[in-house]
Amino acid sequence: MTIESSLDYLFHPRSIAVAGVSGDLDEPNAGQRFMQSLIEFGFKGNIYPINPSGGEIFGSKIYTSIKDVPDRVDYVVSAIPAHYTPQLVADCATKGVRAIHFFTSGFAEIEDERGKQLESEIAKIARQNGIRIIGPNCMGLYCPKTGLTFAMDFREQSGFPRQSGPLGLISQSGGNSIYCIKAASTRGVYFSKVISYGNASDLNETDFLEYFTCDPDTKVIGAYIEGVEDGSRFARVLRRLSRLKPVIIFKVGNTDTGIRAAASHTSAVAGSSRIWESILKQAGAIQVDSMEEIIDVALLFLRVSPPKGRNAAVIGVGGGASVQAADECSNSGLILPALPMPIRQRLRDIYASEAGRSFRNPVDIFLPAASQIKMFTDSVKLITDCDEIDLVIMHVGFDIFFLDLCKG
Numbered sequence: 001m002t003i004e005s006s007l008d009y010l011f012h013p014r015s016i017a018v019a020g021v022s023g024d025l026d027e028p029n030a031g032q033r034f035m036q037s038l039i040e041f042g043f044k045g046n047i048y049p050i051n052p053s054g055g056e057i058f059g060s061k062i063y064t065s066i067k068d069v070p071d072r073v074d075y076v077v078s079a080i081p082a083h084y085t086p087q088l089v090a091d092c093a094t095k096g097v098r099a100i101h102f103f104t105s106g107f108a109e110i111e112d113e114r115g116k117q118l119e120s121e122i123a124k125i126a127r128q129n130g131i132r133i134i135g136p137n138c139m140g141l142y143c144p145k146t147g148l149t150f151a152m153d154f155r156e157q158s159g160f161p162r163q164s165g166p167l168g169l170i171s172q173s174g175g176n177s178i179y180c181i182k183a184a185s186t187r188g189v190y191f192s193k194v195i196s197y198g199n200a201s202d203l204n205e206t207d208f209l210e211y212f213t214c215d216p217d218t219k220v221i222g223a224y225i226e227g228v229e230d231g232s233r234f235a236r237v238l239r240r241l242s243r244l245k246p247v248i249i250f251k252v253g254n255t256d257t258g259i260r261a262a263a264s265h266t267s268a269v270a271g272s273s274r275i276w277e278s279i280l281k282q283a284g285a286i287q288v289d290s291m292e293e294i295i296d297v298a299l300l301f302l303r304v305s306p307p308k309g310r311n312a313a314v315i316g317v318g319g320g321a322s323v324q325a326a327d328e329c330s331n332s333g334l335i336l337p338a339l340p341m342p343i344r345q346r347l348r349d350i351y352a353s354e355a356g357r358s359f360r361n362p363v364d365i366f367l368p369a370a371s372q373i374k375m376f377t378d379s380v381k382l383i384t385d386c387d388e389i390d391l392v393i394m395h396v397g398f399d400i401f402f403l404d405l406c407k408g
Helices: 030-041 082-095 113-128 174-185 205-212 231-244 256-266 273-283 291-303 319-331 341-351 370-384 400-407
Strands: 015-019 046-050 075-078 099-102 132-134 140-142 167-171 191-196 220-225 247-251 286-288 312-316 391-395
Touching (some): 082 099, 167 174, 167 205, 174 191, 220 291, 231 273, 247 273, 319 391
Parallel strands (some): 015 046, 167 191, 220 247
């Protein structure tokens, strides 16, 4: 069985146990909020709260141990202190649990030898018993299709949609995962699956990227990565995935300060920026510089059909911006051919003169009045209809004039 198909069960658990659920509604803890979010988000399987103190919460019995749950448990969320986790993994092994998500932190990401030992210990127990670990020190999995969620207030009014979409995301940062889901939803972009994987003591970025190669629900992949353990395997999997689907990567930890921050955040091995740029370029992945840019580029792939060729036309207002755009296009491998003379002549007919403008390519159009909006739109249509142009890039200022243009 390949890693792609073998990991699909992670996103389709029939039952979930949440370890560390407080029965006190007046003092909610992380485990309680995870359970409440799963209920409100619409997880259709059984949810079992676990706490040695027992009790009751949301109408459900709190079991003192996962071993006492009278049903099979596929997936466990750990929201307990780190020093209790080895016993939890051992109990999960006895119960036949298949996967554990460790929201729990206090492992290799902190400057404490005991934390590193604990992470190695739980990974060893899990590996010996066929249990897969997500994390530790992470938010876990979000899959709207199956009602899986990781945020502790994952409700519609909080900006987290129940709607599925074609974008997949992996992120070592839980906060960036949450931000990206919220920000994307405001622009009509929704996710098939989001994976916050933290320290990656077991399942890592390469495993999840490999999973996405064959996931039919995911058409475009975004990634926030602080570092990788096996660079050769990562590059190999990334090359394969990039041939099948667009992959957009925001790589951080590229400076000495950033490398230290990555190590303290998720114990990541970051690596140099030059090596990373080379790996991503050779693999055919797209490197970006922010979470916002992941959404920007994903929108491009999801909403715009691929051009048939590299011939581009830049249309805008402002000569300086046009020159900048020309450089960016050339550096990105696009070609800006001069517009055919018949097109340029028709532009002269529209504006009566090329004075103060440029009709070659980039096309710089100065419009002093809102009354000339139709001249601008006619110009754009003329260029987009040109058979020698495969792609049109427009840059306009969002001032009062272009508010009128949008209204028109």
